[in-house]
Amino acid sequence: MKSPLHHPDLSTDILNADDDSLLITNISRRIFLKDMALTGFVLAAGFPSLLRADETTPSSTKEKYGADAMPHGWVDNPLVFVAIAIDGTVTIICHRSEMGQGVRTSLPMVVADELEANWQRVRVEQAPGDESRYGNQDTDGSRSMRHFFMPMRRVGAAARTMLESAAAAHWKVPVQDVRAEQHQVIHPATGRTLGYGELAKAAAKLPVPARETLRLKNPADFRYIGKGQVGIYDGQDIVTGHAQYGIDTRLKDMLYAVVARPPVFGGKVLSYDAKNALKVPGVIKVIELPSSPPPADFNPLGGIAVIASNTWAAIQGRMALKIDWEKGPHGSYDSVTYKAELEAAARKSGKMVRNDGDLDAALQVAAKRVNAEYYAPHLAQAPMEPPAATARIIKGVCEIWTCTQAPQVSRERVAKWLKLPEDKVTIHVTLLGGGFGRKSKPDYVIEAALLSQAMNGKPVKLTWTREDDLHHSYFHTVSVERLEAGLDTQGKPLAWLHRTVAPTISSTFGPDSKHQMATELGMGVINVPFDIPNLRIENPEAQAHTRIGWFRSVSNIPHAFAIQSFVAELAVAAGRDHKDFLLDLIGPPRRIDPRTLGDVWNHGESPEVYPVDTGRLRRVIEAVSHEATWGRILPKGQGLGLAAHYSFVTYVAVVVEVAVDEQGKLSIPRIDIAVDCGPQVNPERIRSQLEGACIMGVSLATLGEISFKEGAVVQDNFHTYQLTRMDEAPREIRIHILPTTDFNTPLGGVGEPGVPPIAPALCNAIFAATGQRIRQLPIRDQLRKD
Amino acid sequence: MIKLNINGKLRQINLPMDTPLLWALRDHQGLTGTKFGCGMGLCGACTVHLDGAATRSCVTPISIAVGKKIVTIEAIDQDSTGKKVQEAWLTQGVPQCGYCQPGQIMAATALLKLNPSPSDADIDKAMSGNICRCGTYCRIRSAIKQVASITEIKP
Numbered sequence: 036m037k038s039p040l041h042h043p044d045l046s047t048d049i050l051n052a053d054d055d056s057l058l059i060t061n062i063s064r065r066i067f068l069k070d071m072a073l074t075g076f077v078l079a080a081g082f083p084s085l086l087r088a089d090e091t092t093p094s095s096t097k098e099k100y101g102a103d104a105m106p107h108g109w110v111d112n113p114l115v116f117v118a119i120a121i122d123g124t125v126t127i128i129c130h131r132s133e134m135g136q137g138v139r140t141s142l143p144m145v146v147a148d149e150l151e152a153n154w155q156r157v158r159v160e161q162a163p164g165d166e167s168r169y170g171n172q173d174t175d176g177s178r179s180m181r182h183f184f185m186p187m188r189r190v191g192a193a194a195r196t197m198l199e200s201a202a203a204a205h206w207k208v209p210v211q212d213v214r215a216e217q218h219q220v221i222h223p224a225t226g227r228t229l230g231y232g233e234l235a236k237a238a239a240k241l242p243v244p245a246r247e248t249l250r251l252k253n254p255a256d257f258r259y260i261g262k263g264q265v266g267i268y269d270g271q272d273i274v275t276g277h278a279q280y281g282i283d284t285r286l287k288d289m290l291y292a293v294v295a296r297p298p299v300f301g302g303k304v305l306s307y308d309a310k311n312a313l314k315v316p317g318v319i320k321v322i323e324l325p326s327s328p329p330p331a332d333f334n335p336l337g338g339i340a341v342i343a344s345n346t347w348a349a350i351q352g353r354m355a356l357k358i359d360w361e362k363g364p365h366g367s368y369d370s371v372t373y374k375a376e377l378e379a380a381a382r383k384s385g386k387m388v389r390n391d392g393d394l395d396a397a398l399q400v401a402a403k404r405v406n407a408e409y410y411a412p413h414l415a416q417a418p419m420e421p422p423a424a425t426a427r428i429i430k431g432v433c434e435i436w437t438c439t440q441a442p443q444v445s446r447e448r449v450a451k452w453l454k455l456p457e458d459k460v461t462i463h464v465t466l467l468g469g470g471f472g473r474k475s476k477p478d479y480v481i482e483a484a485l486l487s488q489a490m491n492g493k494p495v496k497l498t499w500t501r502e503d504d505l506h507h508s509y510f511h512t513v514s515v516e517r518l519e520a521g522l523d524t525q526g527k528p529l530a531w532l533h534r535t536v537a538p539t540i541s542s543t544f545g546p547d548s549k550h551q552m553a554t555e556l557g558m559g560v561i562n563v564p565f566d567i568p569n570l571r572i573e574n575p576e577a578q579a580h581t582r583i584g585w586f587r588s589v590s591n592i593p594h595a596f597a598i599q600s601f602v603a604e605l606a607v608a609a610g611r612d613h614k615d616f617l618l619d620l621i622g623p624p625r626r627i628d629p630r631t632l633g634d635v636w637n638h639g640e641s642p643e644v645y646p647v648d649t650g651r652l653r654r655v656i657e658a659v660s661h662e663a664t665w666g667r668i669l670p671k672g673q674g675l676g677l678a679a680h681y682s683f684v685t686y687v688a689v690v691v692e693v694a695v696d697e698q699g700k701l702s703i704p705r706i707d708i709a710v711d712c713g714p715q716v717n718p719e720r721i722r723s724q725l726e727g728a729c730i731m732g733v734s735l736a737t738l739g740e741i742s743f744k745e746g747a748v749v750q751d752n753f754h755t756y757q758l759t760r761m762d763e764a765p766r767e768i769r770i771h772i773l774p775t776t777d778f779n780t781p782l783g784g785v786g787e788p789g790v791p792p793i794a795p796a797l798c799n800a801i802f803a804a805t806g807q808r809i810r811q812l813p814i815r816d817q818l819r820k821d
Numbered sequence: 822m823i824k825l826n827i828n829g830k831l832r833q834i835n836l837p838m839d840t841p842l843l844w845a846l847r848d849h850q851g852l853t854g855t856k857f858g859c860g861m862g863l864c865g866a867c868t869v870h871l872d873g874a875a876t877r878s879c880v881t882p883i884s885i886a887v888g889k890k891i892v893t894i895e896a897i898d899q900d901s902t903g904k905k906v907q908e909a910w911l912t913q914g915v916p917q918c919g920y921c922q923p924g925q926i927m928a929a930t931a932l933l934k935l936n937p938s939p940s941d942a943d944i945d946k947a948m949s950g951n952i953c954r955c956g957t958y959c960r961i962r963s964a965i966k967q968v969a970s971i972t973e974i975k976p
């Protein structure tokens with residue numbers, strides 16, 4: 036029988052330290068393996084000839100949305116996701132990457148609930164990259180739960196049905212007369228019971244019930260879903276230091292590598308001298324990696340790799356290298372000059388992407404015209420675990436252990452680079468020490484594979500240092516947003532012009548893309564749900580000079596910062612309360628087809644199922660205002676700021692409370708954040724995600740900036756790329772989740788939508804406290820009074 | 822060749838004396854619970870105890886650790902405060918990705934051993950060297966306070 040679980044293979048040849056007591060690899064997993072060897076998987080029956088995703092995904096000639104529209108769609112075959120051993124242990128596969136959002140708890144918990152499995156007897160195993168088997172694995176876009184809640188419910192329900200059928204057959208009673216309950220099937224009439232372990236063998240022989248026949252639980256009967264009582268699956272391993280991240284992989288005879296990459300994107304090695312590097316004790320070899328022609332895609336940047344017997348030796352060796360770099364076409368990229376270029380572009384009209392009414396005429400007749408420009412710089416995701424990957428190649432089979440948000444993409448790219456068939460490449464997905472979009476790009480995974488190849492297949496662990504991470508990220512874009520509005524004599528906006536100028540992510544994947552894609556414009560700028568008759572959105576050109584990529588909540592960050600700051604500025608101009616003004620601008624509750632706003636993307640979701648619902652947006656604003664006691668009088672130097680934003684089909688509103696002292700030192704006593712993300716599967720993890728979003732939002736607003744000089748990134752490490760620490764973090768974060776969960780309504784995203792409204796709410800609060808308007812991020816020392 | 826006292830056992834280490842303790846622990850001893858985050862003493866991910874003091878192992882050469890008691894996250898449960906901190910971390914649901922948490926737990930344990938009922942300002946001071954990119958600071962504070970209150974009510 037072929038083991039369906041790839042990950043545990045890791046422990047079979049993990050480096051044995053000279054003393055057994057030193058062996059700190061995942062012990063629980065090791066014991067588990069032994070157990071499995073004794074009892075075997077039975078329900079899974081070797082996870083045989085599995086249905087392919089394209090066979091299980093309903094085919095449709097209509098537009099595809101949600102998980103259907105993602106590469107490889109979804110799979111809901113219980114034989115792929117569930118295994119039951121004869122001792123009753125239920126193993127559930129998690130096919131999405133765990134990066135702190137809790138997916139290794141929440142998705143298996145959904146299966147376990149429908150399966151009526153006792154969570155104490157559930158094991159979670161991580162799927163390797165294999166989308167034809169598991170469905171889409173790109174862990175991004177705040178969609179794991181949104182796309183897989185229903186498939187995972189069906190997985191659990193199908194497995195439960197098979198167990199019930201096996202029990203009914205055993206007792207020779209009608210299947211309707213039995214029911215599964217907490218790891219056993221009961222025949223209430225006679226009080227007989229059979230445990231899942233006892234039933235597994237017989238159940239495995241039964242056909243998988245047809246999807247249409249499945250009886251899903253009544254949400255009132257959920258045990259785990261919606262309750263927030265299940266602690267995170269990896270919690271114990273995390274607090275004891277046993278959790279295994281990509282950077283922690285250890286294989287027998289493993290070598291350690293770091294790479295010196297071209298400081299400027301598009302640059303390459305002219306010449307190098309490795310003499311001194313090779314003298315560093317522990318350094319084994321120096322290897323040149325070729326650079327790749329544009330577009331950047333996920334290709335490695337090239338450079339000089341140092342292979343050593345430990346990470347420190349490799350780092351020392353790299354410092355001893357002498358390298359002459361050619362800068363290439365982006366050698367003069369300079370953030371100061373570039374900002375001026377973006378501003379110039381924003382002051383002229385550009386590509387029109389939405390045009391309602393007659394903007395020019397409306398501006399002409401406006402009683403008052405207001406305009407403002409907002410700047411938001413590049414950012415680096417900077418997950419606490421930098422990118423890392425370990426590769427080995429044995430007899431034409433490449434295995435990689437890595438922290439990746441994109442295991443299937445990693446597999447495809449590695450196969451291409453190594454010229455191996457895809458089925459000769461296995462990507463084992465470890466825990467991720469944060470991702471935030473950085474680990475969606477597998478350049479580092481390919482690097483590790485190339486280095487192992489260069490070392491004749493020996494295991495090589497590639498570690499990125501923090502400097503590497505900050506110098507060579509796929510950076511969050513940099514933008515100038517210019518807004519202009521015309522108000523009537525009552526202060527009501529009649530005209531709205533928004534020019535958004537920012538290098539696009541598509542420049543990373545294609546030549547000369549200078550305009551934002553539908554996915555970027557659809558992040559709050561084109562689909563702005565304001566009730567304004569004359570509205571125009573323009574997108575002037577911006578040339579990219581570095582690799583632009585996803586950062587948690589992506590273009591929503593600059594768009595929400597500009598729009599929600601500008602609304603507060605308009606409220607002041609109109610002499611009105613910000614909250615009332617914002618609600619009037621949004622207008623009455625209505626469900627807007629996003630296509631009528633020019634948004635054809637709609638976060639990949641169906642416009643019918645997920646219209647822009649201004650009623651829901653109004654409700655989060657009203658809720659957060661109520662919870663934060665909006666309008667309360669605060670002493671001088673303190674203030675409240677409000678912002679609301681719709682993204683990833685979730686509605687969020689925030690009130691930030693600030694205090695700014697005489698010297699201009701900012702503190703944040705409290706943030707209230709109200710969220711409507713539809714039904715809440717794991718409310719406890721929703722809260723933790725929103726808490727994290729508040730901190731990340733504060734961090735990028737107050738401190739976050741990556742800047743370029745002579746083509747290269749200026750910031751090196753956490754002293755120059757600063758992140759919010761505990762002493763400057765909001766002291767209290769209050770999460771308000773609404774409305775009451777109704778599992779008949781569609782799910783929204785959770786991981787990202789909390790981030791965008793934080794920066795504008797914070798800047799609006801600073802204005803309330805001090806009268807100073809922040810239009811350029813980060814705030815850093817703009818408030819300082821000395 | 823030097824000997825280091827790591828988690829109560831003497832270990833032979835054959836590395837240059839300027840090797841940071843972090844890499845000796847991770848690469849040589851296989852104690853990967855101690856994390857690499859910056860290598861410059863800026864993030865706290867690599868925090869261990871050296872004779873009970875929270876120490877950034879990424880900027881501590883092994884030569885300095887000779888003759889000192891090194892305790893890492895893997896053995897902090899053998900300390901009664903460390904164990905309580907780990908439990909509080911789970912009760913409060915502190916970890917998100919968890920990567921910074923070994924360092925946070927080592928820093929919090931060192932704080933609570935020195936100061937069993939720290940004020941908010943004490944917590945800020947002791948914990949602000951540890952970055953959490955996932956943003957778990959509020960829960961870290963609650964967890965530290967949870968341990969502090971347990972300590973207080975004990976006779």
Ligand code: FES
Nearest residue numbers: 858859862865879
């Ligand atoms: S790795 Fe030592 S402080 Fe960051």
Ligand code: FES
Nearest residue numbers: 919921953954955
């Ligand atoms: S929990 Fe992820 S960095 Fe702290």
